[in-house]
Amino acid sequence: MRHPTDGTLRRLLDEPAGVPDSDREHVAGCPVCLTGLATAREDATAAAAALHTPAAPDVDLAWRRFAVTVDAAATHRAPAAAPVRRWRTALRSPTVAVLGVVLVLTGAGAAAAADWLQIFRAEQVTPVAVSDADLVRLPDLSAYGDLEVVQQPDVQPVADVAAAEEATGLSIPEVASLPAGVTGVPAISAGGPVTAVFTFSAERAVAAGGTAPPAELDGSRFQLAAGPGAVQMWSSSSGLPALVVARAVAPSVSSDGVPFSTVRDYLLSQPGLPAELAAQLRELTGDGTTLPLPVPAELVTSATTDVDGSPATLLTSRDSTMAGVVWVEDGVLTGVAGTLTTDEVLSVARELR
Amino acid sequence: MSSPPARGDVRADLEPVFRADYARVVAAAARVLGSPDDAEDVAQEVFLAFSRSVVPAAEAPRWLHVAAVHTALNVLRSGRRRASREHAAREDDVAPDVADAVVVLDERGRVRAALAKLPHKQAAALVLRHSGLSYADVAAALDLSPGSVGTTVRRAESALRKELNAHASSD
Known part of the structure; x- marks a missing residue:
């Protein structure tokens, strides 16, 4: 029979039960495959050692840091009525x-004022x-400017x-x-x-890890x-x-000119x-x-x-x-x-x- | 200590999931980044995404691992790792023995450089597998057939070892 693939030999190291019996039997009696298996094991061991990075995080401390972030993120959102909670989560x-x-x-809805140009x-x-x-x-686009809900x-x-x-x-x-x-x-x-206005901020976009936007976008x-x-x-x-x-x-979506x-x-x-x-x-x-x-x-x-x-x-x-x-x-x-x-x-x- | 976020609109299972999986998610990101501090930054980012998601709790461990590894690989490739953190790590490590510390940092740097050279899917499969995900989970996460996970991991390990050996022999 044909030799099992390198991938099968690799799986034999981790999940032998996932390899068909016929392949396992073949490998056990095949010098070529046994050599391949040994090489795979050496490479896997070397990779495990290379990737190993000791990390012992303080989970309590991490949770406190995280709770502050989540709380800060939540304060940026306006309260909403209970029935739309799922939508808030989704949003x-x-x-x-x-x-x-x-x-x-792209955009949505009728332009509210003459200076709005519908672009989508x-x-x-x-x-x-x-x-x-x-x-x-x-x-994270919300960090690229201010979103103001004008009409709920x-x-x-x-x-x-x-x-x-x-x-x-x-x-x-x-x-x-x-x-x-x-x-x-x-x-x-x-x-x-529902109408919302997003005001773009170049400073905030860059602070959020974005690239510097074209000048005309700032404040648009x-x-x-x-x-x-x-x-x-x-x-x-x-x-x-x-x-x-x-x-x-x-x-x-409408734009004020950009x-x-x-x-x-x-x-x-x-x-x-x-x-x-x-x-x-x-x-x-x-x-x-x-x-x-x-x-x-x-x-x-x-x-x-x-x-x-x-x-x-x-x-x-x-x-x-x-x-x-x-x-x-x-x-x-x-x-x-x-x-x-x-x-x-x-x-x-x-x-x- | 328990200090749940004050606002009531985050998922109710957030804290138990965080406490159960945080260390493992950090470990997965650390395998990519070679720095526990950078790995914690990634883990915090990933849990924030999770807090806003509707991922079922039962699928959380896999989702978090996959997200952490993808995000960490992205960070690795984009060079977003914090220079200040690396300086700090250098100073910490240097204390007991300068020569040993330099060797460790060089080795870590080579591993990260080698990892960054691998195709994204290979690197992700490699780290996910070494983080303990099953072949079935890796296959589902990376849209691979279960049969090709072994091949992908094998190629990644072989390429990683070659890359590291090439560095070693050129020293």
């Missing part, structure tokens, strides 16, 4: 740091796979779809037939537009806007949402942003109408599909317990998700009235 995640870049790059308006959504590794390597969405429960339509001015979709296992009436919430402002919108949620006995149907005015390409090229060149991801974002944001949706590759798979002729992104958790689909039509973003199969999610999405 602080590195995934949303990417989304922050993306929104600055989401007309479609495209998934961008990001790994855990990408996420921790991202630059003020999300409130509403009685029914008609009230949600009145509150948002949007046509709120109704589910034609609920998937098996989903029953009852949904809890409906509606909120107004970007207005991020999204909404109004409404969410309908059917709960399950487990407490997880069984089905969620959401619709909102898609995000947009061209889109200047800010995009600067942000995408920041240290930490993996080159491959930067290239993907640069390509996607080229026309200022595609909203890249960061998707954690370890947890979720994505695919493209369509809903009534609009290109849509289908997301499925790797454990197949949840699925969702999101699309943009005429500047309005709609999402359907839940503890459902992809077929059920697509069926609900395509039959919305």
Whole structure:
């Protein structure tokens, strides 16, 4: 038989049970493989010795240092109502740091004043796979300037779809037939537009480890806007949402004068942003109408599909317990998700009235 | 001592996870950086990212190790390691025996230089494996097939040893 590969010999050192019996038997009786195994062992021992760095951290001290950092980070965020806590957590995640870049790059909502130039308006959504590794390597954009929330969405429960339509001015979709296992009436919430202004600071960007930005970026402002919108949620006995149907005015970004390409090229060149991801974002944001949706590759798979002729992104958790689909039509973003199969999610999405 | 962050919007399992995994995460980063102080900086950064994440607690050890190794490799390659820390380390190490300390620092420097030369995935697989992750975990973390983890680690170890031997023979 053929000699097992070097990789198999290496695994024999660490996890012999992971190597097929036939390979183990071969190696035991093969002088060539035994020599290879000895060399692999020597290299592994040398690597272990070379990498070994004594470290005996004081965990109590480390925790105190860390607690101060976490606390300081938390004080920079405005308090929010309990129902949106999950969103607050999500908004602080590195995934949303990417989304922050993306929104600055692209933009949302109507320009509020004559001096705002809309530089992005989401007309479609495209998934961008990001790994855990990408996420921790991202630059911390919140350190690059000041983000001021000018208008809070003020999300409130509403009685029914008609009230949600009145509150948002949007046509709120109704589910034609609920998937098996989903029953009852949904809890409906509606909120107004959310608007935030990000003021870029060259000094802070450099202090945060960024590269020196072009002079025109210093002090420049970007207005991020999204909404109004409404969410309908059917709960399950487990407490997880069984089905969620959401619709909102898609995000947009406006600038007070700095061209889109200047800010995009600067942000995408920041240290930490993996080159491959930067290239993907640069390509996607080229026309200022595609909203890249960061998707954690370890947890979720994505695919493209369509809903009534609009290109849509289908997301499925790797454990197949949840699925969702999101699309943009005429500047309005709609999402359907839940503890459902992809077929059920697509069926609900395509039959919305 | 227990002094949880005062704000109520961090994940509830943060402190137990921190206390359970901090030392191992520092050790993983230290394998890359060769400096316990720099490794602690990386660990703090990684736990901050974790505090903002929704990574399930059961997956935390793997996630933290992978994040620490990627971040540390990134730091190594970007030259972001603190010069001041290295000076401090030098002074500490020099105290008992100058010659021994210089040898240790030279050796550590060579290992880091060799590690920085490896392809990112090879270096990450090498350090993750030597930090105790299983082949299955390394495969999942680096998007490798389980069968190719051994090959990747083997190549990295062989390249590392060659690099270090080349330095040794040129001295």
